[in-house]
Amino acid sequence: MLLRLLLPVLAAALMAFLTACAPGEGQPRVVRIGIGFNDQMPQYKALEAFKEHLEAAAGERFRVELYHSGQLGDDRSMMEALRMGNQEMTCPATAPVTGFVREFQVLDLPYLFPSFEFMHEVLDGPLGRELLDKLDGVGLRGLVFLPEGFRSLTNNRRPVRHPDDMRGLRIRTMENRLHMQAFREWGANPTSMAFSEIFSALEQGVVDGQENPPAVPWNSNFHEVQRYFSHTEHFAAPYVLMVSGRFWNRLSEEEKGHFEAAARAAYEAHREIVEAGEREVLDNLRRVMEFVDLDEADRRAFFEAAAPVYEQARRNLGDDFVNRFIEAAGHR
Numbered sequence: 001m002l003l004r005l006l007l008p009v010l011a012a013a014l015m016a017f018l019t020a021c022a023p024g025e026g027q028p029r030v031v032r033i034g035i036g037f038n039d040q041m042p043q044y045k046a047l048e049a050f051k052e053h054l055e056a057a058a059g060e061r062f063r064v065e066l067y068h069s070g071q072l073g074d075d076r077s078m079m080e081a082l083r084m085g086n087q088e089m090t091c092p093a094t095a096p097v098t099g100f101v102r103e104f105q106v107l108d109l110p111y112l113f114p115s116f117e118f119m120h121e122v123l124d125g126p127l128g129r130e131l132l133d134k135l136d137g138v139g140l141r142g143l144v145f146l147p148e149g150f151r152s153l154t155n156n157r158r159p160v161r162h163p164d165d166m167r168g169l170r171i172r173t174m175e176n177r178l179h180m181q182a183f184r185e186w187g188a189n190p191t192s193m194a195f196s197e198i199f200s201a202l203e204q205g206v207v208d209g210q211e212n213p214p215a216v217p218w219n220s221n222f223h224e225v226q227r228y229f230s231h232t233e234h235f236a237a238p239y240v241l242m243v244s245g246r247f248w249n250r251l252s253e254e255e256k257g258h259f260e261a262a263a264r265a266a267y268e269a270h271r272e273i274v275e276a277g278e279r280e281v282l283d284n285l286r287r288v289m290e291f292v293d294l295d296e297a298d299r300r301a302f303f304e305a306a307a308p309v310y311e312q313a314r315r316n317l318g319d320d321f322v323n324r325f326i327e328a329a330g331h332r
Helices: 002-021 042-057 075-084 102-108 116-123 126-138 177-185 195-203 215-219 245-249 253-288 296-305 307-317 319-328
Strands: 029-034 062-067 140-155 170-173 189-192 209-212 228-244 290-292
Touching: 029 042, 042 062, 042 140, 042 253, 075 140, 075 228, 075 245, 102 126, 102 177, 102 228, 102 307, 102 319, 116 126, 116 140, 116 228, 116 253, 116 319, 126 140, 126 228, 126 319, 140 215, 140 245, 140 253, 170 177, 170 195, 177 189, 177 228, 177 307, 195 209, 209 215, 209 228, 215 253, 228 245, 228 253, 228 296, 253 290, 296 307, 307 319
Parallel strands: 029 062, 170 189, 170 209, 228 290
Antiparallel strands: 140 209, 140 228
């Protein structure tokens, strides 16, 4: 009896809450974009370009709010929030995306792309679009890839130039099957953890090292708790600018066009920043860390030691699918 009396009151309270949370007529819709990195990273600078373009083009219909340093959660939790419609956009690394769309695993193959140019050509072309479109089936909408070069290794134990040097090192990786398998093939002990936990884990010796694009250890001050930087360039490092499927489906065709154009502006800004800043970042790391350069033979040794990772990807995704990416990437 009491419950029946309370139901109308609770329903009215819920409706009042939803009305208060919804944008009023003529008010801009809020677009919250969260990332794990800090606001010094190229990724964040690209999102600033996205914000500027969308707010200018859409005539005050949207207000973009940028959140960095994991303020809205890690990559996986933000993707889940997008799927639930609780957040509008994020820009995760492709590695955690494999937990939603397994075909993204193809981008985790060690030394898949022989150069930054090849990576851009493939990911900005039909194969890249094919991957992005697969996100539609899991409640997400992929707008564009933001390639950030290649991932390299830092550690606090010894210089790493060859897979034999990796043996026994505890290395933080993303929670990604092929990444972790590759490090096991190289003799390391991979440990997955959220990005926000890395600095303290390195400082306390929970792990010996980590792997990321060079801008990450520099802008995150990992050199304060790491001694060696090995320029391995073992994995490609693309990120995916994506939108909540629920949010996307409520947009008009014109508004979708504004989002796609803003994503393109983010892509162009990101590429320019990465290409201009890579050399400076590497020079900075040379000054503050013991820098280990690898030659072609060194990288070949890592590639050959990781052959079982390619075999696993073929089993997971099929020979034809993997071969199309290998051929498009100009694989050696």
